[in-house]
Each structure stands twice: as C-alpha cells, then as structure tokens.
Amino acid sequence: MEEKTAVVFPGMGPSSFSAVGKFMVLDRYARRRISAADKALGYSLLDRFHGAEDDYSEYTQVAFLVNSLALADRAEDLLGMRPDYCVGPSFGQKAAAAWTGALDFADTVRMTAELARCEQEFFASEHQDVVTHSCVRVPAEPFQEYLDGLTANGDWYDISGRLDEGFLMVSVREHLLDGLKKAVGAMGGYSMYTMRPPVHAEAFGGLRRKADEEVLSRYEIRDPKLTVVADQDGSVVRTADAMRTMLLDTFDKAINWPEVVDSLLGLGVRKLYITGPDNLFRRVKCTTRNFDVVAVDPKSVLRSTLRPAKS
Template sequence: MRRDALYFPGLVPTKFSTIETFLRTDDHARRRLAEADEFLGYSLMDAYAEADVYDWEVYESGFMVVTLALADWALENVELNPVLCGGQSFGAIIAAVFSGALSYQDGLALVRNSVLVEVDYFDHQPEPLGCLFFYRMTSQQVDDLVAEFRAAGRDVEVSIYLDDSVHAVSGTLADLELLEARVREAGGFPFYTMNRSEHCPSVRPLRDRLETEVYDRVSWHRPKWPMLSDVSGKLLTDPEEIEQDLLDGWVTPVHWSTVVGGMRDAGTEQVHIIGPRNMFSRITNNALPTEVITPKKVVDRATSPA
C-alpha cells in the first residue's frame, strides 16, 4: 500500500466566515465542538465568531477543533495508510492529540493552561515582543538582514524558514517595526505580526515554565502512528520524547527542509496536509505528491451532486 504522511500546519489566523459552514454542517466538527464546549464551559463557535486575532485560547481551541474534525473526516473518506503523523509549530500539538499521544481533553487543557502562562510571561517582559511573518525574500537575504540588525545591537532572531520564500523573525515590536520597513524596501511582503516571540532561544525561560506548569501536568502516551519531529526530523514514539520535542519547538527555529527530509527518510509516498488553510501545500508538493484537506473541500464534497 501507498505510504502516507498526515501533516498538520501551524496556526494561521482564519476568519470565522471561512470555516462556519463546515462547523455547522459536518458531523465530525459538531462532535468535536460539543466536546470542546463541555470542557471550556462556553460555546466555542460563538466565541470564535466574535474573537480578536489575539484571543489565543479561542483561536487555538477553534483551530484544534477544525483540524481534528478534518482529520476525522479524512480517515473515513480518504484511502489512507499513515506511516507517520506530524505538525509544524502549533500543528504538532494537534498531531499529538490525533495520534493519541495526548487525549483530546488533555490537548484542550494544554491549550488553555499554556495560554495563561504565555500571556503572563509576555506581559512581564521589559519590552513587548512579537514575531513578524513575511514572504518574497530568500533565506540568504533574511539571514543577511538579521545579521545586520544584530550587529547594530538589535536582538532579532529568525524563527521560521518555511521554505526559501516564507520566513518569520522574532524580536521586540520596536525592532520588528524597523525590520518590516527594511523587508518592504527589499521587495518582501509582510503579512502578519504575532504578539509573542516563538521558535527562538530567547524564550527559553517560557519553555521551561511551560514544562513544569503545563506539560508535566497532562498525561502522555505512545502514539498510534510515529510522530515526525519538526525540530529534528526524527520519528518519535516514546511519550517523554514527544513531550520534550514539543517543548523544544519553542526554542528551535522551524526549518521546513527538516520536515521534508524526515518524510523522505520514512519512505513517505504522499503527504496529506490537513487544516483550515492550504498555504503549506505548495511547499510539500515540490518534494512529494500532496493532497490538501480543508473545510472548503469537505463542504464542496458534501454539496456536490452524487
């Protein structure tokens, strides 16, 4: 049989209007929503409809609900032979839930309690921190620009090399504002600034707090499928290794080449990108045959003539 990889992208803010029909009509989505509502103590769909992009508990829980429901749908409607399951950044937590390394309730608890620690950590920094996402610059250009800023005493760090076009840099919001202007001058296109830093060594104190205050307080299990690390590219099955790998993602820059290399080493023949947005598809499709599973695809399938 064909060897498939199930892969969950990182959290990209998604408008409620783009997922509303899926949430209201798909049985898998309704079931995942009902369980989330019971755990959270409020209507996640109603909260998502009104949420600001920085309402992290709502956005992360909503992203988890939609993505897991899509994966549930895929197992029933797509011929799959998974040999690994993985995710980039927040997607790795969803992969942990879907693979069984975390229960769904523990996944929701991880989201809620991590947000509390993260907000406390970033609110108490001397200067506001963030992460700037942009594209249309090569990795070499980004490295050169970051080196220039660091030589001038500005503490910025590359957080994400999604491919040789999409990148993210973390630092103070003041430095990122200057960096954004330089990105535009170089022909790059900034599209999102997150109100926290991530995937960089400077947030080591946050990573260590999350370990003791959140991650060590949920139960970790052996996954149904090996989990592909976006830190090392290795396949993980040991529960403790999975926990440590997710934590280390906070302090390790994301290199998409590491993920693709891990998929190839595992003998992957097709990748299934599962999530609300499909921006990852063009990246893996350059290396491996790729299918994208989004809310639009599921809704279109359900409403198309038999």
C-alpha cells in the same frame, strides 16, 4: 521502498469564526468533536469562539485544534487516509498529540486552553516589544548580512522558522519592524504577516519553563501510536519522553520545515494529507515539488457538501 503516507496538522494562522463557523456548524465530524470539547471545557466552544476578537485567543486555538482533528476524521473515514507518519508543525503539534494517542482528546483540549492562557500571561509581562514577522523570496546572503548588521548595532533578532528557501519567520523588537520590512522589499522579497505574540525564539526559555511547570507537568503523555516527525529538526519521535520534549521545544526552538520534508522523503513518504485550515504548508514549493498533496480544509469540505446534486 514502498511509498508511505503522512498526515500533517498545520500550524495555526488567523482562523476567525466568520471563516470557519459554517463548517463547524454543518460538518458532522466537526459537530462530534465540538460536543466532546464542550464536555472537556465545561462551556460551549462555539459560543465563546463566536464572540472571540483575538486571532489567537484561547477559544480560537481550541477551535483550530477541533477543526484540524475533525478534518482528519473526515479524511480517514471518507478518503481512506491511513497514514504511516504524523507531523504537526508549530500549533499542529497539539493535534498530532491527540491523533497519535499521546494524549486523550479531552486532555488535549484542556491543555490547549491552558497553554493559551499561560502564553497570554507570559507575554503580558515579558518580551512585550517582540513580534515575529514572516517574509518570502529573500535572498540568503544579503538577508543574512542585514541580520548581521542588526547584531553589530547591538540589536536582537532570532530566526523563528525556516519554511522554504527564502521563506523565513524572524523575531525582532517591534521598533525594528519597519526597517525589516523595508530591507525585505529592497532585496526583492515580500513581507507577509506579523504575529503578536511572537513564537519559537530561543529567548522564550522562560515561557518553556512556565508551560512545563504549570501545564504539561499535569498531563500524562504516552508513547505515540503513530510515529511522529518533529517540526524543529525532522527527528523521529516514538517515545513519550521525545513527544514531551517536542511539545516543549515549540516555545524556544525554530520550525524547520525543509528538514521535516527531507526526513519524510528519507522515510519513503510520497503523499501528504494536510488536514486543517491551512494556506501555507500545502503551498510552499518544498511541499508541492516533493509530495502528492491532499488538502482537507473547511472551504473544500463546504464546497463539496453544499454543491447541488446533479439532476
């Protein structure tokens, strides 16, 4: 089988102006995307992003989208990226929708801002005590026993993401967080970060319906021009209906990155371009042991751009 290539738009982690602002100001691909985003939004994205204090504010989310697509533009133009498939785990779905032509860029920008406000409104009154916690190196059976114990005690949890062997995202009520961290440590695991608001849990069906009725219903989603692999189960997405379902699934279905990896391998993909501010998907073992990974991120771009010329 001929070896194939995929572009991966990563899920969103904390990405402050102090971390990516210089890239956005200096990079010509970013500046071009920002100009188009400003027209779509009716305000200066850089100005709003500079003043944002929330890691997941409307402006931070749009900036992450813009940067991811600008980095893909750069990879296509300067690195010869010609992907056969596209993946957008979690927040990366939005960039995937724009890159594959399922949505126009301007519509994707507006949709991203509107979905950010939609989520903020939802979690202001619903599931206010829920967080999503990420942990690594947790042994499968002992950790499942701990989770079963929560259920036995009448508590609630949900697996919001499987990112690698022993690498999970778990949603719990906040009063259980300290106990979860202690259990992870006692098993030899390591607690990473906690997300507020939480993500990807079956309990958030109300958010899915709200996002569908108030935001997605107003946008025309087309068949993607490039085949997409869904981040929830690795299924292949080729139609507008499947694309719309995937975008809605992100609210109440978990990420399963190992299944995406298996699907890509089955499709003959051996090289990944990961375009976006990412310290996760390019590093997990199931990615690095299976693919030739080309990471295109703001830091590497700035290093190459600002490196002094050889005399």
